Amino acid sequence: MIKSLPWILSFVLLGDASAQIIGEIQVEGVRVSDRADVLKVIRTPVGASLRSAATQRSISDDLRRISELERFDPLSLKVEQRGSETLKTLVFIVREHPVVTDIEYTGNTKYKEKRLNTELGFEEGQNLFLRPGLIDKLEQKLETFYNTKGFSNVVVEGREGQVSDASATLVFAIEEGRKLKLQAVGFEGNVHFTDEELAEQVKTKPKFLKVFRKKFDVDQFKKDQEALSLHYQRHGFLEAKIAEGSRKLVADDKRLDVNFQIEEGPQYKLGKIVIEGATTFSRSDLVYPITVQPGDVLNRPQLIGDLQEVRSLYWNQGYRRVDIEPEIIPDRETGIADLHLRVAEGPRMRLRNIRIQGVAAAADQSVFEVPLETRDYVIEREFELKKGEVLDWSKVEETERKLVNLQYFETEENVFPPRLKHGFQLDPIPGTPEADLLLQLEETNTGFIQLGGGFSSDFGASLNFEFKDRNALGRGWSYSIGADVGSKRSSVNFSFYNPHLNNTDYSNRYSLYYRNTERVGGREFGEERIGGTVGFGKRLTKELNAEVVYRLERVELEDLDEDLILHDPDDRNATLVDQLYSEDSTITSSLAFNLVRDTRDFVLFPTKGVRDAVQIEGAGIGGDNKFVGLTGTADRYLKLREKLVFAARGHYSVAFPFGDTERIPLHERYFLGGSNTVRGFRVGGISPVKIAQRRVNDIDGNEIFVDDEIRVGGESQWYSNLELRYRWNDTVQSVGFLDAGNVFEEAGDLDLAETRVAVGSGLRLNLFSNALVRLDLGFPVAKEDEDKKQSFQFNFGANF
Numbered sequence: 001m002i003k004s005l006p007w008i009l010s011f012v013l014l015g016d017a018s019a020q021i022i023g024e025i026q027v028e029g030v031r032v033s034d035r036a037d038v039l040k041v042i043r044t045p046v047g048a049s050l051r052s053a054a055t056q057r058s059i060s061d062d063l064r065r066i067s068e069l070e071r072f073d074p075l076s077l078k079v080e081q082r083g084s085e086t087l088k089t090l091v092f093i094v095r096e097h098p099v100v101t102d103i104e105y106t107g108n109t110k111y112k113e114k115r116l117n118t119e120l121g122f123e124e125g126q127n128l129f130l131r132p133g134l135i136d137k138l139e140q141k142l143e144t145f146y147n148t149k150g151f152s153n154v155v156v157e158g159r160e161g162q163v164s165d166a167s168a169t170l171v172f173a174i175e176e177g178r179k180l181k182l183q184a185v186g187f188e189g190n191v192h193f194t195d196e197e198l199a200e201q202v203k204t205k206p207k208f209l210k211v212f213r214k215k216f217d218v219d220q221f222k223k224d225q226e227a228l229s230l231h232y233q234r235h236g237f238l239e240a241k242i243a244e245g246s247r248k249l250v251a252d253d254k255r256l257d258v259n260f261q262i263e264e265g266p267q268y269k270l271g272k273i274v275i276e277g278a279t280t281f282s283r284s285d286l287v288y289p290i291t292v293q294p295g296d297v298l299n300r301p302q303l304i305g306d307l308q309e310v311r312s313l314y315w316n317q318g319y320r321r322v323d324i325e326p327e328i329i330p331d332r333e334t335g336i337a338d339l340h341l342r343v344a345e346g347p348r349m350r351l352r353n354i355r356i357q358g359v360a361a362a363a364d365q366s367v368f369e370v371p372l373e374t375r376d377y378v379i380e381r382e383f384e385l386k387k388g389e390v391l392d393w394s395k396v397e398e399t400e401r402k403l404v405n406l407q408y409f410e411t412e413e414n415v416f417p418p419r420l421k422h423g424f425q426l427d428p429i430p431g432t433p434e435a436d437l438l439l440q441l442e443e444t445n446t447g448f449i450q451l452g453g454g455f456s457s458d459f460g461a462s463l464n465f466e467f468k469d470r471n472a473l474g475r476g477w478s479y480s481i482g483a484d485v486g487s488k489r490s491s492v493n494f495s496f497y498n499p500h501l502n503n504t505d506y507s508n509r510y511s512l513y514y515r516n517t518e519r520v521g522g523r524e525f526g527e528e529r530i531g532g533t534v535g536f537g538k539r540l541t542k543e544l545n546a547e548v549v550y551r552l553e554r555v556e557l558e559d560l561d562e563d564l565i566l567h568d569p570d571d572r573n574a575t576l577v578d579q580l581y582s583e584d585s586t587i588t589s590s591l592a593f594n595l596v597r598d599t600r601d602f603v604l605f606p607t608k609g610v611r612d613a614v615q616i617e618g619a620g621i622g623g624d625n626k627f628v629g630l631t632g633t634a635d636r637y638l639k640l641r642e643k644l645v646f647a648a649r650g651h652y653s654v655a656f657p658f659g660d661t662e663r664i665p666l667h668e669r670y671f672l673g674g675s676n677t678v679r680g681f682r683v684g685g686i687s688p689v690k691i692a693q694r695r696v697n698d699i700d701g702n703e704i705f706v707d708d709e710i711r712v713g714g715e716s717q718w719y720s721n722l723e724l725r726y727r728w729n730d731t732v733q734s735v736g737f738l739d740a741g742n743v744f745e746e747a748g749d750l751d752l753a754e755t756r757v758a759v760g761s762g763l764r765l766n767l768f769s770n771a772l773v774r775l776d777l778g779f780p781v782a783k784e785d786e787d788k789k790q791s792f793q794f795n796f797g798a799n800f
Helices: 005-013 053-067 113-120 134-148 195-199 218-234 283-287 300-315 376-380 393-406 576-580
Strands: 021-028 072-081 087-096 099-106 155-163 167-175 181-188 241-250 255-263 269-276 323-331 336-344 350-361 367-369 423-428 434-441 447-456 460-472 477-486 489-498 506-517 526-539 544-558 586-598 609-619 627-641 644-657 689-697 703-711 716-727 732-744 756-766 772-782 792-796
Touching (some): 053 072, 053 087, 053 367, 099 113, 134 167, 181 195, 181 241, 218 241, 218 300, 269 283, 300 336, 300 393, 393 423
Parallel strands (some): 099 167, 181 255
Antiparallel strands (some): 323 336, 423 434, 460 477, 477 489, 526 544, 609 627, 627 644, 689 703, 716 732, 756 772
């Protein structure tokens, strides 16, 4: 914050009334570093009028950006005439702060200099500048660090060492004191709540898991005071005060008893709600979002949240500068507290313009402007607001949600639901009911080259290469070129997708692939696939997309069991096993129509909404195989609590042969199991079986024939997944799941009596570039003897 901004700008505002045009911009006060470091953040253009309101806003922004550089403080402005009478030189006068080159510590016996430097952020590549208040800030950081380690009586004193224009050293004297562990935690003065009830609200506890004794953390103790205060506020104790109570050293002064001192005060209920100054909305409209009703215990945190919903009523009608001032007036004698809302609506604003600005964060977290690789039109097509429209803030929030879903830009860390790291800033136009929106975007890494190894519980170890980008050339195109060589599967693939062909609502996609998969799980055959797809789509509405996809593919079965006795598939006595387990290659030429309805709030970690997908595929446009396939998938998401989401999927597929295709070929039949369908079972581990003969040798070495069960897949399948998901942070999500499903030999064999069911839990690890790793531990609770089970499963990408 630049406190001297008003008088700094007065140099410009109170100048000569004649035309003042900026002919040159200079910087004074830089002693050591390069003036270009300051000039690069100054965006006021040469040729602008100093008397212009737009120039004044631009200069104000320049001063703010200079202060954010950390090394500089803007001191003043001056306007000089150098040469031409009409052209002025605008001079930014700054103060440069020396860089901290070394920090010395005395009295530190428990932690070395390197560890303390890390806690202060004084590491290679991270600069500290000797600004006013820096020493106090670093003292606080050191005290907080020691407090979290149990040194509750630590004292830190910092001072300047050697200081020059360019550099400075700092010295911190540390009195560590004694490290104390907790013996007991108590509460004093509480009447309405028991000690046990209050203990559930705090994290300051003597033991972890009732076994390991914990250190006394002063910082956590202060947070627990706030947590207790919030707990009392939720239950109507508006005047409750929480402070540190008595302390007592015990166990030879090595442990500590601490207490929270509580002054509860009276409990209040909500009385009348009085609204003043509102003209746009009726009283009933403004009271409706308030869930705390007159006569209820006054839950103050809930009431504050409800008032934000009241503000949203105004914001979504363009009253973005509305001021709603709440005042709670308690009466101690009656235990009733009235709520007074004083509303200053302000003007109804319209959008003048949206300015897109690329930014980046420096090591010291300051922000500076950079060019965006993403084209403006890619960003603008996500805008819900148009110039001249009422500034409906719900449309601004919807635009931000859509930009987050692109996954092109950085989001705030550990914020749920996710938000853009910088996002929209309101810039009202003085003297008018109009406003600009400044959209600041920091691009994330959307493309990468990966060369390495991996492991899947289904397909084993592999070496892989992948070159991909989900925002190619900044145009919103996505492509992937990859190869994978593994113990059970090898592949080469290329794919391309353009969601907005020529910046329209049409889309197109292409893919080419080669896959060679050995026998794995319950699939008792290998296969070689080579083919490609071409698709064209159309966005019908905001939530509905249609697509037509052509597929041409050659498949050859491989790696069949040599001991399996097969008859001629054309023999009238041939069984289904004989017909399916043929090594002849076949060609499938099909056309599919896809319809997808998607209302999910977020693509990566959805918390609400639905995604429904229907596909009708017809094969027989040339090729060897003729069949019609129908597939339907329904996904549902429901937010139960903050960070806790219930997710459900239901899936059904069926295929019907026609013409001279008497049965669905083996490679097009359905097999269930694995990390993407029913966990707890191996890939293909759930399938109808048929009896076939094998050649085996007995103990004497003689060849004999035995009957064996062979998996033949099915013409229809269904499965469902139910998950409870808890997102701990941006990286880790835990899940508990229940999966169920079955496969049927023929399309009309639907029978729920033999449904397979598995339960389990898992972890989701969101690594670089949103690469999701899934770890699942599943246990079948309803299974058949012929099924193949697999408890632990490891895979990549989201299942739904």
